[in-house]
Amino acid sequence: MSNSGRVLLVAIDASTSAIIERGMADGSLPNLARLRERGVYGPLGSTAEWLAGTPWPSFYTGSLPPEHGFLFHLQWRPDLMRHDRPSPQWLPLHPFYRGFGHYRRRVVAIDVPITYGIQPDEAFDGVEITGWSSHDKIAPTSAFPAGTFRSMTRRYGRQPIILDIPVAQSVGALLKLKDGLIRSVAKQTALCESLMTTEAWDCLLLGIGAVHRGGHKLWDRTSILGSASPNDLAAYDRALHEVYLACDEAVGRLVKLAGTGSTVIVASLHGMQENHSRFDLLPLMLERILSDGRTAASRTRAQHRVLGGLRTLVPIQLRTEIKSRLPESIQDGLSRFWRPHDRKDWARTSAFCVMGDLQGMIQINLKGRERNGIVEPGAEYQQRLDQIAQGLMTWVDYDTGEPLVRRLARGNELYPEVTDRKIQPDLIVDWVRTPAARHRAITSTTYGTIDWPLPGKPLDGRSGHHTELGWLLAVGEGVRPGTTLQGAHGLDLNATIHALLGLPRPGGMRGEPLPELLGTSRPKSPQQPA
């Protein structure tokens, strides 16, 4: 089997370009550093700039968020007035590589995040594993062909990365998590090596989930609950880098196996930084704004409300442990029950927050779209959005006066090039990029004060959260060593993989092939279906 024209993509999901660059420069990530010398490296933009949950579906469908419609693993359904888990029937999402069989190109795909398993009506030539060791999963683990699942789980275990626990944890639990993440990388690598040697492949995609989970949970000490010994703290401070090291080693092994004729791309579609999410306080802020400040009468009352919120925060760890043992449909039911987004008096609710975890997303209860809508389209809709937008801009940090909101976007004005839009939130809130855990309280001259329920801690236990900035490193026949990539986007990566394999793209897919990866002799002329 010739290696020529093959593409290997290894995603170190949600890794941080600054950590990668530091590790390449100081030699602590030696395999990536060697690739850098021979290849092209640079930043990768993403659709996470407004919608943190969207870079993967945008990449693998070659479309923008309003086109593919995926936002979060529990997503608002105006026809049912509740959040639901996206499904292939409701929100079809077709990864581009599943169509490569039409062109006699064989694919091995392991843990491409936020994918459904292969559906009975999907033709596919290759091996695909979904939702096994990724951080983000929207469906239970599945494997194609069917027999793969049993042999894979028997050999490498059922779920190397388990459900996230969205609260601060003890240092012991976090160190255990780190060990588990390093093991998960080893398992994914071993599985990938085994498939690389036993299966024919032209395109191989591997999504390593460990750094994504590690970035959320091991970013800094604000993830730690309770006290910790100096030794444990020192071990914790090294933990995230150790997960990066495991990924670097994985890359080294897989590149060796891919052979010299392949184009190797190592990338991250988005990044990680200190947690700047104020998401959990947005429902309280919105309630104050919608009541024109009447609920802000006293700080005592505000504290009472937030303490109520705190009571619901504390048992989350227990809830999550219970949840992780239940089937997915029951887990989702419990999430909806515990997070009261769907239990509202709709006849009196003009706007509400939809579920997410970073940017705030606000939906107007709009007549004609929401089943129980009360706000008239047109002037009333606009006026309500204006009121909320102006109100949000009044909130600042209690101590420093720094605004909380970096910028706001109307969902229907994002990506004006899109004509056929699936559902989008009406208003998106992008927070300032300072650590949210620094707040003691937030305040508004109009709407009063809300205490930060866990001073010094992120409310979701995540010390790290997303930035839109990813990165890409590539070596191959068409790549000039030591070059720098500029202005690239995750959508371009989709176009580039097609071009490297000499395949045409289905009409309407977005992004442009990256010339830095294609060299002078490319792109090849597209082939016709076999």
Ligand SMILES: [Zn+2]
């Ligand atoms: Zn994440």
